[in-house]
Amino acid sequence: MIDPPFHIVLVEPEIPPNTGNIARLCAGTQTHLHLVGKLGFSLDDRYLKRAGLDYWPHVPLHRWDSLEQLEQAYPEGRWWYTSKTAHLVHSQATFHPGDFIVFGKETKGLPKELLERHPQRCLRIPMSCDAVRSLNLSTSAGIVLYEALRQVGALENA
Numbered sequence: 001m002i003d004p005p006f007h008i009v010l011v012e013p014e015i016p017p018n019t020g021n022i023a024r025l026c027a028g029t030q031t032h033l034h035l036v037g038k039l040g041f042s043l044d045d046r047y048l049k050r051a052g053l054d055y056w057p058h059v060p061l062h063r064w065d066s067l068e069q070l071e072q073a074y075p076e077g078r079w080w081y082t083s084k085t086a087h088l089v090h091s092q093a094t095f096h097p098g099d100f101i102v103f104g105k106e107t108k109g110l111p112k113e114l115l116e117r118h119p120q121r122c123l124r125i126p127m128s129c130d131a132v133r134s135l136n137l138s139t140s141a142g143i144v145l146y147e148a149l150r151q152v153g154a155l156e157n158a
Contacts, residue, residue, distance in 0.1 A: 004098035007032045012105040014040030021138035027055035036064045083115050086122035095148035106137050
């Protein structure tokens with residue numbers, strides 16, 4: 001795979017199966033998973049474990065009290081923030097190995113103030129149907145991560 005790996009950051013995720021599915025995605029791509037803030041479930045949750053199946057031992061999992069704490073731990077990190085209101089489409093971003101891709105909670109997304117501080121680092125996934133407000137969190141994580149992996153050539157020998 002790539003060195004350094006990408007990082008998926010979930011800020012206050014609420015739905016255990018979404019986090020479990022993302023954990024499986026991270027295991028399959030050697031991507032680090034960072035869980036930030038108050039979780040809407042316990043890490044012992046059976047639905048979380050079921051969605052991640054027996055892949056949990058293969059997930060580089062990190063737990064943080066706040067996004068600020070995570071950002072301070074990686075001061076040289078490149079951060080991408082996802083939002084349905086962003087102007088930049090995820091495929092227009094130029095990803096580098098080691099980038100952090102940040103997703104907000106399922107019901108509210110990322111804080112507006114955070115997005116306003118980094119408008120050039122905010123990404124959205126285009127959708128052609130206005131009736132759909134957003135995609136599922138684990139689907140979104142897969143779409144953006146696989147675009148990043150494609151861009152750096154990490155899928156060519158997989």
